[in-house]
Amino acid sequence: MKYICSICGFVYDEEKEGVPFSELPSDRVCPACGAEKAMSDPVKENMPQSSVAEDISSDNSHDMEKLSSGALSLLFSNLARGCEKQYRPHEQKMYQEIADFFSAEAKKEKAEGDLVSLVNDNLAGVYKTAEASATAAGDRGALRARLWSYKVEMIARTLLSRYEKEGEKMLENTSVWVCSVCGFVYIGDSAPALCPVCKVPSWKFEKVE
Amino acid sequence: MKWKAVRNLRLCTKDCLCLYVCPVGATDTEDSIIDVDKCTGCGDCAAACPSKAISMIPAEMPLPQEKKDEVLTGMRALLEAKSRERLLASALSEEGPDGKRRLMRALEKSFRLSGEDIAREAGFMLPQQEESLNLLESILDNPPQGFPEDSARAILSSFRKGDR
Numbered sequence: 001m002k003y004i005c006s007i008c009g010f011v012y013d014e015e016k017e018g019v020p021f022s023e024l025p026s027d028r029v030c031p032a033c034g035a036e037k038a039m040s041d042p043v044k045e046n047m048p049q050s051s052v053a054e055d056i057s058s059d060n061s062h063d064m065e066k067l068s069s070g071a072l073s074l075l076f077s078n079l080a081r082g083c084e085k086q087y088r089p090h091e092q093k094m095y096q097e098i099a100d101f102f103s104a105e106a107k108k109e110k111a112e113g114d115l116v117s118l119v120n121d122n123l124a125g126v127y128k129t130a131e132a133s134a135t136a137a138g139d140r141g142a143l144r145a146r147l148w149s150y151k152v153e154m155i156a157r158t159l160l161s162r163y164e165k166e167g168e169k170m171l172e173n174t175s176v177w178v179c180s181v182c183g184f185v186y187i188g189d190s191a192p193a194l195c196p197v198c199k200v201p202s203w204k205f206e207k208v209e
Numbered sequence: 210m211k212w213k214a215v216r217n218l219r220l221c222t223k224d225c226l227c228l229y230v231c232p233v234g235a236t237d238t239e240d241s242i243i244d245v246d247k248c249t250g251c252g253d254c255a256a257a258c259p260s261k262a263i264s265m266i267p268a269e270m271p272l273p274q275e276k277k278d279e280v281l282t283g284m285r286a287l288l289e290a291k292s293r294e295r296l297l298a299s300a301l302s303e304e305g306p307d308g309k310r311r312l313m314r315a316l317e318k319s320f321r322l323s324g325e326d327i328a329r330e331a332g333f334m335l336p337q338q339e340e341s342l343n344l345l346e347s348i349l350d351n352p353p354q355g356f357p358e359d360s361a362r363a364i365l366s367s368f369r370k371g372d373r
């Protein structure tokens with residue numbers, strides 16, 4: 001039997017490895033991307049793609065005015081990046097200024113709560129509803145963005161739970177890397193050759209000091 | 210499609226051919242940014258540049274496809290979720306031992322990048338699209354204290370120059 005990592009596609013072949021997947025330690029992570037063991041699924045012939053038949057919540061009352069300062073900050077910093085790609089440095093600077101204003105506003109309120117449970121709640125909640133609505137509408141752009149974000153989030157969850165268990169030892173004498181395109185986080189001495197989520201080369205990774 | 214020339218300042222050596230070939234003098238500017246008002250989009254400078262520093266890009270970006278309301282609702286909820294995660298990671302990166310700080314700084318960056326990507330798909334793809342400009346205007350209607358109003362107005366006038 002073979003097992004495939006649902007984050008990066010790494011295949012574990014029981015025959016070649018000589019150890020059944022089920023007998024690997026429960027804290028075993030994917031050697032390619034660091035995803036937890038439970039993220040790998042058995043490879044079946046003609047594996048059906050995960051079918052999403054969730055009922056879409058009928059609450060469609062989205063309201064622009066209701067975007068929080070934190071969300072506005074992300075929205076405007078992305079528009080600043082858009083200006084950069086279009087070689088519009090003046091507009092880039094001004095959009096970034098607006099993003100920084102909202103970021104500072106958002107940070108005035110003390111962020112509280114437990115990050116692990118927030119991540120878990122989001123994985124079980126908003127990610128599912130966003131997938132259902134984008135699937136129903138056949139919106140490939142939204143599906144792509146949701147999937148990258150979801151994969152990156154699964155890795156974040158794995159790292160957070162590893163840190164809870166291992167503490168500082170997990171990060172001693174090693175580096176933390178972030179893919180500057182999709183946000184994939186990697187712990188290791190050097191950045192991976194290819195980002196397992198968005199497939200950009202290692203030089204797109206930034207080391208976090 | 211109508212095109213215009215843009216120069217990548219990181220590649221440009223600032224000393225050569227495009228200055229001579231441009232028929233309208235659009236490449237010769239103080240800040241090295243090609244003058245969009247003069248450029249006719251002929252492409253001569255891009256072809257002449259020995260450093261491949263000039264690209265031709267569409268003068269007007271095609272409008273992004275319209276999004277269904279349900280998709281906007283879903284993606285905006287996700288955007289808010291990423292924002293909360295980012296703010297929490299940011300707060301956590303300011304306390305505790307070095308390893309934890311680095312991990313939280315990495316997560317803050319990660320959540321921000323995801324959030325920005327989600328924002329594009331939440332109906333704010335391009336800096337010049339109507340939704341983005343309308344949002345700026347609605348903030349200007351009742352700006353929070355300290356909001357950089359001049360910058361918002363300057364963005365509006367720069368992107369709306371054509372049709373106003």
Ligand code: SF4
Nearest residue numbers: 231248249251252254
């Ligand atoms: S595209 Fe033509 S008009 Fe525009 S800057 Fe280049 S040479 Fe000048």
Ligand code: SF4
Nearest residue numbers: 221222224225227258
């Ligand atoms: S020809 Fe190319 S390298 Fe030379 S000044 Fe123009 S853009 Fe810069």
Ligand SMILES: [Fe+2]
Nearest residue numbers: 179182195198
């Ligand atoms: Fe990536």
